[in-house]
Amino acid sequence: MSRPKVLVVDDETGVLSACARALRRVEADIVTSDSPMRGLEMTHADEFAVIVSDQRMPEMSGAQFLEQISHTSPDTVRVILTGYADINLAMDAINRAGVSRYLTKPWNDDDLRCVVTQGLEQFALVRENRRLQELTRQQNEELLQLNATLEQRVEERTADINRLNTDLRNSLLGSIRVLAELTEMHSKVIGSHGQRVAGICRRLAALLNISGGDLVQLEIAAILHDIGKIGIPAEIARKRDAALTAQERAVMELHPARGDGIVRMVPNLAMAATLVRHHHERLDGRGYPDRLVGDQIPLGSRIIAVASAYDNILNSREHFENVTPAQALHVVEQLAPGRFDPVVMEALQRYVSTEADSIQQGAEIEIRLRDLRVGMMLSRELRTSRGVLLLPKNCVMNAEHLSRVKAFQQSEPIVDRAYVFRPAVNNAQP
Ligand SMILES: [Fe+2]
Numbered sequence: 001m002s003r004p005k006v007l008v009v010d011d012e013t014g015v016l017s018a019c020a021r022a023l024r025r026v027e028a029d030i031v032t033s034d035s036p037m038r039g040l041e042m043t044h045a046d047e048f049a050v051i052v053s054d055q056r057m058p059e060m061s062g063a064q065f066l067e068q069i070s071h072t073s074p075d076t077v078r079v080i081l082t083g084y085a086d087i088n089l090a091m092d093a094i095n096r097a098g099v100s101r102y103l104t105k106p107w108n109d110d111d112l113r114c115v116v117t118q119g120l121e122q123f124a125l126v127r128e129n130r131r132l133q134e135l136t137r138q139q140n141e142e143l144l145q146l147n148a149t150l151e152q153r154v155e156e157r158t159a160d161i162n163r164l165n166t167d168l169r170n171s172l173l174g175s176i177r178v179l180a181e182l183t184e185m186h187s188k189v190i191g192s193h194g195q196r197v198a199g200i201c202r203r204l205a206a207l208l209n210i211s212g213g214d215l216v217q218l219e220i221a222a223i224l225h226d227i228g229k230i231g232i233p234a235e236i237a238r239k240r241d242a243a244l245t246a247q248e249r250a251v252m253e254l255h256p257a258r259g260d261g262i263v264r265m266v267p268n269l270a271m272a273a274t275l276v277r278h279h280h281e282r283l284d285g286r287g288y289p290d291r292l293v294g295d296q297i298p299l300g301s302r303i304i305a306v307a308s309a310y311d312n313i314l315n316s317r318e319h320f321e322n323v324t325p326a327q328a329l330h331v332v333e334q335l336a337p338g339r340f341d342p343v344v345m346e347a348l349q350r351y352v353s354t355e356a357d358s359i360q361q362g363a364e365i366e367i368r369l370r371d372l373r374v375g376m377m378l379s380r381e382l383r384t385s386r387g388v389l390l391l392p393k394n395c396v397m398n399a400e401h402l403s404r405v406k407a408f409q410q411s412e413p414i415v416d417r418a419y420v421f422r423p424a425v426n427n428a429q430p
Pocket residue numbers: 225226255279280
């Protein structure tokens with residue numbers, strides 16, 4: 001590190017020599033000038049830690065000279081030498097120049113050395129302080145940049161995770177769609193029953209405060225609950241329960257466990273698989289396949305059991321002709337003791353009295369979303385599989401509605417059904 005510099009300015013060369021001599025042992029390079037103008041020029045080329053200036057000089061006063069220095073080199077420690085008689089006259093100017101010390105002529109060499117040495121220390125401290133401030137500022141800036149980078153990285157990672165989650169969800173929905181399509185290809189009756197039961201389960205779940213992941217698993221299980229019937233001979237599957245032989249009944253009763261096996265093969269559907277397995281259990285333990293009792297039966301399975309029984313009675317035209325929702329509820333109530341959960345039954349009663357009661361059979365038809373056309377009027381609300389209202393009841397479909405439904409099918413295609421009013425005969429298109 002280079003040594004600090006001290007400048008002494010006085011128009012008398014004798015004074016300059018005496019000062020330089022006095023400061024010989026100070027740890028600094030001592031430079032002198034007999035002119036304040038030249039002194040100013042020297043400060044442009046070099047930085048001085050301390051400047052000692054005489055007050056009374058012909059070109060300009062020491063106070064004026066040091067005042068200029070205070071603008072160009074504010075850190076330089078400024079010392080003035082003044083005759084004792086001049087001190088009061090010069091005080092204002094000295095204060096304006098920001099002089100830190102003054103010495104009276106004739107000076108004591110030890111005082112001069114002491115003042116200059118203290119000035120050097122003060123300069124070094126100011127410089128060190130400034131260096132540390134600058135370092136802190138730089139570090140703060142780096143920290144800010146680091147924080148900004150970190151936030152950006154976190155955002156990027158979050159976006160990656162969201163993308164992966166969407167991919168995962170889409171592949172899950174894709175698997176469910178494949179299973180639902182397979183079920184429908186095998187049997188239109190089982191397929192459409194599953195879709196309707198899912199719709200009823202969604203309403204019952206809302207009344208029972210079930211939401212989030214539990215609701216999704218319940219809906220999936222409801223759609224696929226009878227998938228295990230694939231492979232059962234059609235003549236057995238078509239028979240009424242009471243008409244089955246013991247052997248045929250044994251075959252039919254395999255379907256919940258078979259369904260469990262099929263659904264469980266899809267990753268992340270273990271809960272739905274369990275719900276499928278237990279949808280024929282009874283509260284009194286006389287159900288199948290595991291003869292579970294009461295609360296041992298998962299709530300989702302208890303809901304599917306009730307919804308499935310209600311839909312079978314309401315929509316199975318082979319067995320029940322022109323049944324209204326209230327009549328279907330009545331039949332389910334007759335079946336309920338020992339079989340169905342009273343809490344779920346209460347939800348079904350509320351559902352039928354508030355919603356299904358207004359749905360007159362024959363006044364509406366159930367269609368696939370892809371069969372919706374401009375001009376059709378919805379007889380029920382159209383909601384996404386998460387329960388978000390897509391279109392209200394009584395909405396007359398237009399081109400914009402159709403494109404919204406199409407977009408919805410891409411993202412949440414679980415429930416692939418809509419209900420529209422059957423057109424009156426005299427209004428039918430030719
Ligand atoms: Fe079943």
